[in-house]
Amino acid sequence: MTDILTIRRPDDWHLHLRDGAMLEAVLPETARHFARAIIMPNLVPPVVTSADASAYRERILAAAPGVGTFEPLMTLYLTEDTDADDVASAHASGLIKAVKLYPAGATTNSASGVANFENVRAVLEKMAQIGLPLCIHGEVVTPDVDIFDREKVFIETVLDPIRRANPDLKVVMEHITTKDGVDYARSGGKNLGATITTHHLVINRNHILVGGIKPHYYCLPVAKRETHRLALVEAATSGDSTFFLGTDSAPHLDGAKETACGCAGCFTATNTMSILAEVFEKEGKLDRLEAFTSMNGPNFYGLPINETTITLTKGDPVPYPAKITTPDGPLTLFDPQMPLHWSIEA
Numbered sequence: 528m529t530d531i532l533t534i535r536r537p538d539d540w541h542l543h544l545r546d547g548a549m550l551e552a553v554l555p556e557t558a559r560h561f562a563r564a565i566i567m568p569n570l571v572p573p574v575v576t577s578a579d580a581s582a583y584r585e586r587i588l589a590a591a592p593g594v595g596t597f598e599p600l601m602t603l604y605l606t607e608d609t610d611a612d613d614v615a616s617a618h619a620s621g622l623i624k625a626v627k628l629y630p631a632g633a634t635t636n637s638a639s640g641v642a643n644f645e646n647v648r649a650v651l652e653k654m655a656q657i658g659l660p661l662c663i664h665g666e667v668v669t670p671d672v673d674i675f676d677r678e679k680v681f682i683e684t685v686l687d688p689i690r691r692a693n694p695d696l697k698v699v700m701e702h703i704t705t706k707d708g709v710d711y712a713r714s715g716g717k718n719l720g721a722t723i724t725t726h727h728l729v730i731n732r733n734h735i736l737v738g739g740i741k742p743h744y745y746c747l748p749v750a751k752r753e754t755h756r757l758a759l760v761e762a763a764t765s766g767d768s769t770f771f772l773g774t775d776s777a778p779h780l781d782g783a784k785e786t787a788c789g790c791a792g793c794f795t796a797t798n799t800m801s802i803l804a805e806v807f808e809k810e811g812k813l814d815r816l817e818a819f820t821s822m823n824g825p826n827f828y829g830l831p832i833n834e835t836t837i838t839l840t841k842g843d844p845v846p847y848p849a850k851i852t853t854p855d856g857p858l859t860l861f862d863p864q865m866p867l868h869w870s871i872e873a
């Protein structure tokens with residue numbers, strides 16, 4: 528039985544760091560274990576231009592003294608007014624590693640996203656030409672589509688047409704939550720990847736709703752039924768290079784979660800690696816953890832695999848705090864409702 532495991536240092540291919548005091552509070556939680564992260568641009572106002580991304584990158588680096596060598600991989604927030612030449616020069620200079628597509632209204636701070644996909648055609652064509660990946664929040668917002676069906680309908684009615692029109696475009700299906708997402712990603716060839724979050728490997732929709740409503744398990748896309756969670760676990764632990772970790776760690780202050788209209792997002796940066804080790808061990812697939820957290824992502828993005836390593840050691844359950852303190856109030860850490868036996872040394 529393995530109880531010590533050394534793997535290449537992981538990266539997080541989908542992370543929300545926010546800004547200001549929240550940025551300072553959550554950045555060390557990621558930088559402790561992860562070498563790099565794709566930084567989501569859904570600030571208020573969003574990170575739309577290369578100048579925005581450059582300024583945000585500086586704020587992240589300024590918030591990072593003492594957190595070692597963490598490298599933020601910047602993205603731009605796609606709007607119907609995005610300038611294809613600005614995107615191309617931000618890519619050519621190395622500033623950005625992806626562009627993020629939010630369907631308008633689909634999730635937290637997505638109001639400036641895309642409503643009419645015809646209006647972003649030129650940008651997508653340019654991205655396909657230059658090999659810049661498009662990260663997609665894949666849910667339709669049509670009011671008559673049930674929230675549990677929004678990912679499946681998006682794949683059929685939006686994602687597949689975009690990919691057929693741009694076969695050379697590299698696409699990441701972000702935070703997939705369904706067997707439909709797993710199957711589509713798997714059949715998509717080398718230009719299609721998919722991130723899977725930590726929390727969607729652990730919770731199904733019962734965790735949100737049974738025995739009282741649990742706002743800290745509410746995120747978007749919302750967790751689905753158990754058959755879908757099992758499909759995600761199978762995909763993540765399979766070693767298939769299509770699938771890689773994007774935690775979607777999405778901090779919201781407790782006051783914004785525990786209210787009549789609570790924000791979507793689970794904060795998982797702190798305990799993600801311990802949770803993943805537990806999930807992979809239960810499947811008898813600890814030997815595939817490194818592919819999921821440290822190899823498949825850089826391979827998809829065409830970036831080097833990290834030279835440094837982390838070591839996971841199995842022992843008595845690791846204590847994690849229930850909450851992180853920020854100057855603006857407490858922030859609840861995702862509770863996986865199981866003992867976590869793997870401690871991490873970076």
Ligand SMILES: NC(=O)N[C@@H](CC(=O)O)C(=O)O
Nearest residue numbers: 543634635746747777791792
């Ligand atoms: N996942 C979430 O539930 N929330 C994210 C936005 C997102 O990734 O959709 C956030 O920014 O809070």
Ligand SMILES: [Zn+2]
Nearest residue numbers: 634664747748
């Ligand atoms: Zn999203």
Ligand SMILES: [Zn+2]
Nearest residue numbers: 541567775777
């Ligand atoms: Zn996200």
